[in-house]
Amino acid sequence: MFDANNKPKGLVRIYRAMLNTARAFKWLFNNESAFRQELLLLLLVTPLTFVFNISISEQIILILAVLFVIFTEIVNTAIEAVVDRVGLEIHPLSGLAKDLGSAAVGLSLIMAILIWVAVLV
Numbered sequence: 727m728f729d730a731n732n733k734p735k736g737l738v739r740i741y742r743a744m745l746n747t748a749r750a751f752k753w754l755f756n757n758e759s760a761f762r763q764e765l766l767l768l769l770l771v772t773p774l775t776f777v778f779n780i781s782i783s784e785q786i787i788l789i790l791a792v793l794f795v796i797f798t799e800i801v802n803t804a805i806e807a808v809v810d811r812v813g814l815e816i817h818p819l820s821g822l823a824k825d826l827g828s829a830a831v832g833l834s835l836i837m838a839i840l841i842w843v844a845v846l847v
Contacts (some may be wrong), residue, residue, distance in 0.1 A: 754803065760831070761799055768792045784845045791838040798834035802827035 734742055754761040771792055775785040805827040809820045 754800065758799070758803055761796070761803070764792070764796045764799055768796065778846060780845060788842055788845055791841040795831070795834045795838050798831045802831050
């Protein structure tokens with residue numbers, strides 16, 4: 727049982743947080759095809775940023791744009807997990823929560839594309 731008054735501190739907290747993060751990434755990789763696709767996109771475009779005649783700041787911006795898509799996908803997956811945990815029955819608010827998470831991912835993809843176009847054009 728979780729004891730809010732006896733939470734780990736210092737390096738123990740950091741270590742446990744790293745374990746939780748690693749477990750989450752492993753789960754995402756094994757269970758979410760969108761996450762794998764976006765991770766592949768990151769792996770493909772990161773070296774591509776070295777081909778263009780752009781500054782290091784622009785390279786970082788391009789990479790961060792794709793990382794933001796991955797971040798949004800993770801938040802969307804978290805929303806879906808919570809909705810499914812509450813109940814698997816069909817409910818308009820459950821559908822809305824999932825649709826809004828999906829919209830956030832779609833918007834982040836549009837933002838990434840616009841950033842890439844703005845930097846490279």
